[in-house]
Amino acid sequence: MKNNKYFKPILAVVVLALLILIMALVYNQFKPETSKGSKEVVVEVVIPEEETKEFTLHTDAEYLSQALEEEQLVKGSAGEYGLFITEVNGRVADDSKQEWWCITKNGEDVFTGVDATPIANGEHYEITLTIGY
Numbered sequence: 001m002k003n004n005k006y007f008k009p010i011l012a013v014v015v016l017a018l019l020i021l022i023m024a025l026v027y028n029q030f031k032p033e034t035s036k037g038s039k040e041v042v043v044e045v046v047i048p049e050e051e052t053k054e055f056t057l058h059t060d061a062e063y064l065s066q067a068l069e070e071e072q073l074v075k076g077s078a079g080e081y082g083l084f085i086t087e088v089n090g091r092v093a094d095d096s097k098q099e100w101w102c103i104t105k106n107g108e109d110v111f112t113g114v115d116a117t118p119i120a121n122g123e124h125y126e127i128t129l130t131i132g133y
Contacts, residue, residue: 039121041067045089046128053089064103064117064125074101074114074127082115088127102130 038060045053061067065083068074075087085101086093093099103110103117104126110117 039067039119039123041119041121042124043068043073044124044126045073045091046126047091048129048131055089059119062118063115064119065114067119068114082113085114085127088129091129093129098132100130100133102128104128 038058041057041059041064043055043057045055055071055073057067057071057073059067059070061070065074068085069083073089074083074085076083076085078084085103088101093101103114105117106124107126110125
């Protein structure tokens with residue numbers, strides 16, 4: 001078998017496939033839990049020096065982006081890390097002023113993208129227009 005010129009490439013492909021399978025299984029085991037069913041989630045839109053608006057979303061969505069898009073509260077573009085929010089409740093972030101939308105949960109940073117942030121009943125999120133990169 002050592003003389004076969006196809007052995008090493010085939011072995012490499014098999015090992016790579018096994019690694020990908022193992023990584024997928026580990027991710028699936030440790031990904032954030034989601035809850036299904038009817039949920040009520042409060043989203044507060046904060047724009048400095050303007051009135052803060054609060055929206056109560058009723059959804060069956062598992063992730064925050066789905067709930068926000070169902071209510072047509074946000075618009076954006078698909079980016080490398082999922083949905084990149086460019087507009088919230090009709091207010092577009094001005095890139096020339098280094099404006100962007102920051103998402104927090106109960107005032108604490110959210111360390112996942114909006115597409116990967118699971119939601120549960122009773123949670124409170126803030127979407128704040130932030131200036132400066």
